[in-house]
Amino acid sequence: MLLMPMSKSQVLKVVLLLNSFIAFCNSSTAQVLLKRQVTLMGSVFQFTLVDRDSVLAKRNMELVISEVKRIEQLISEWQPETQISAVNRNAGVRPVKVDREVFDLTKRAIQYSRMSDGAFDVSIAAMDKIWRFDGSMDEMPEEAAIKKSVERVGFQHIILDSANCTIYLERTGMKIGFGSIGKGYAADKGRALMQAAGVKGGIVNASGDMTTWGEQPSGKAWVIGITNPFKRHKIIKALKLKESAVVTSGSYEKYAEIDGRHYSHIINPKTGYPATGLTSVTIYGPTAEFANALSTSIMVLGERDGILLLKRFPGYKGVLITDKGKSLFIP
Incomplete structure (x- = not known):
């Protein structure tokens, strides 16, 4: 085949087209992976971002960290200047006006309390701290003390005024x-x-409460392993996630061992007694917030009632591990 020579202008057009094509390919396929670990909300947060370039990734990393700081400054019960601290200071005194975001989060928390029949209760923050989960507790507290410890707990006594946005x-x-x-x-x-x-x-890994989206730079889904608390080196299930969330509530790190029985640091808000029967509950589904409400509730409810609760929400699945080491995959 005879190739005709190109003019300088034609060569320039080809070069420009080639450069445009290369730029398009680079812009559509080039990716960087940026990771950062920060202490926020009293816990370790780990952020992983897959972005188009390092400048964008760094800028977006600052944005997401700032977002978590903003939320902490709204809802922390430990920082005296937050809206939740103001609500708590005025308990029994007067309603406190809050941002709609705080109001709506509190409203959802009350809904979680109702759906779990009180196994989840956002007002458990008022419970007397009579249990110790640092290995120093070797006998049960007095029954009267346990009963008294939950006297100020009860989501039924949280009054919301939507018109005035008060708690x-x-x-x-x-x-x-x-x-x-x-x-x-x-x-x-x-x-x-x-x-x-x-x-x-x-x-976004909020000390074990994780949300995922998109893919790894390789194009593969994110893989989150669920470990066996009785055999930490073993993965009992590997989750391949894109846009999803996974959380775990467990008693394998903070617990009390009394008279040969395992007591979780997760307390039943209605009784004041620690949850027993389940060592860990992992829930995965669309949102970390609701998954966490489910995992906490199921730890308190136990195996039978916990599974019944989870089955009411088919968008969420779970892995339950009993105190005896039995693994249950739901559904």
């Missing part, structure tokens, strides 16, 4: 706290912010 705790000494679902909520919000910013994929 009122009816009983003096009541408190609400988001230690159970707050980190999951922050992980969900962080993921949503990064998706809106165009970040291609990533993980």
Whole structure:
């Protein structure tokens, strides 16, 4: 075949087209993976972002960290200047006006309490701390002390006024706290912010409450392993996740061993006694907030009632491990 020579202008056009094609390929396929670990909300957060370039990745990393800090400054019960601290200080005194975001989170927490028949209760923050889970406890507290410890607990006494956007705790000494679902909520919000910013994929790991989206730079799904608390070196299930969330509630790190019985650091808000029967509950589904509400509730409810609760929400699945080491995969 005879090839005709090209003019300088034709050569220039070819070069420009080639450069445009290369630039398009680079912009559509080039990816960087950026990781960072930060202490936030009293816990270790690990952020993983898959972005188009390192400049964007660093900028978006600062955005997602700032988002978690913003949420902490709204809902922390330990920082005196937060809205939740103001609600707690005014328990039994007056309603406190809060941001709609705080109001809605509290409203959902009350819904979780109702769905679990009180196994989950955002007002457990007021419970007397009579249990120790640092290995120093070798006998049960007095029954009267256990009963007294939950006197100020009760989601039924959280009064919400949607028109005025206020929260009122009816009983003096009541408190609400988001230690159970707050980190999951922050992980969900962080993921949503990064998706809106165009970040291609990533993980927000809020000390075990994880949200994922997109893919790894290789194009593969994120793989999250569920470990066996009785055999830490073994993975009992590997989850391949894209846009999903996974959380674990467990008693394998913080617990008390009394008279040969295992007592979880997760307390039943209605009785004041630690949960027994389950060593860990892992829930995975669309959001970390709701998954955490489920995992906490199931730890308290136990195997039978916990499975019945989970089956009411087919968008969520679970792995339950009993105190005897039995693994249950639901559904």
